[in-house]
Amino acid sequence: MKLTVLGATGGVGSEVVKQALAAGHHVTAVVRDPSRLDVQGELLEVVVAELSEHGALTEAVSGRDVVISALGTRDRNPTTVITDGAHATLAAMRSAGNRRLLLVSASGAFVDGDTFFTRNFVKPILGKFLRHAFADMIAAERIVRASDLDWTIVRPPRLLNGPHTGAIAARTDGNVRGSYSINRADVADYLLRAASDDSLIHRTASIARA
Known part of the structure; x- marks a missing residue:
């Protein structure tokens, strides 16, 4: 498989690059600062x-x-990094004739499938601290959903720097209940598997540690 990774120097992006190379995939890493x-x-x-x-x-x-x-x-602070990235990526993919896109978002910005306590107490507090980042993710998701590409949106919860475990719970009908974190290496694992899973086209998958 040949894949392009945007945000390749970030926590999840760098894990995607490492695991993809280890699996024998051809990887194009788009970066602003190659030294990172x-x-x-x-x-x-x-x-x-x-x-x-x-x-x-x-x-x-x-x-x-x-x-x-x-x-x-x-x-x-207020940011449009992910939204700008979505606009730029969609424009580039249309020009190049690409179809398959995976966007990393965050389950914290959404309450679908959450328990009553999480939805009414945890998320409002979390939203106060991360409201700008969440607003950016929500806007980016809307842009991607409105596109004609074969997109999949992946929503992990709190990201940790632990090792790759392979213990991943996933739902396409709401957030994973009872699990509120996941290692970045496991997010990368899921992304690479989702990339070749046609059943996830035009679907949103929330993932967390199993």
Whole structure:
């Protein structure tokens, strides 16, 4: 499989690159600062580009089987990083004739399937601290859903830096109940498996530690 990873120097993105290379996939990592990418491999191509560089992004996704957007920010100020990324990615994919897109979002921004306590007490508190990041994710999801691409949206909860465990619970009808975190390495595992799972096209999958 040939794939392009946006946000390849982030926690989830770098794990996707590592696991994809280990599995023998051809990976194009789109980065702003190549010095932050601590991954090497014969099947790795690094493209240095800004989201605003349509030509470079189009070339980076051209001929790839799947594009994975793992963009994100740790800034609690107003942000449009993921929304801008969605616009830029969709434009590049349309120009290149690509179809398959996976977008990493977050289950914390949504209450579908949550318990009464989580929905009415936990999420409102969480939303106060992360309201700008959540607003960005919600807007990005809307953009992707409105597209004509073969998209899948993946919503993990709180991200941790633990090892790859393979213990992943997933739901497409709401958030996973009773589990509120997942290792970034396991998110990457799920993304790579979802990339070739046609049953997840036009679906939103919430995942968490099993």
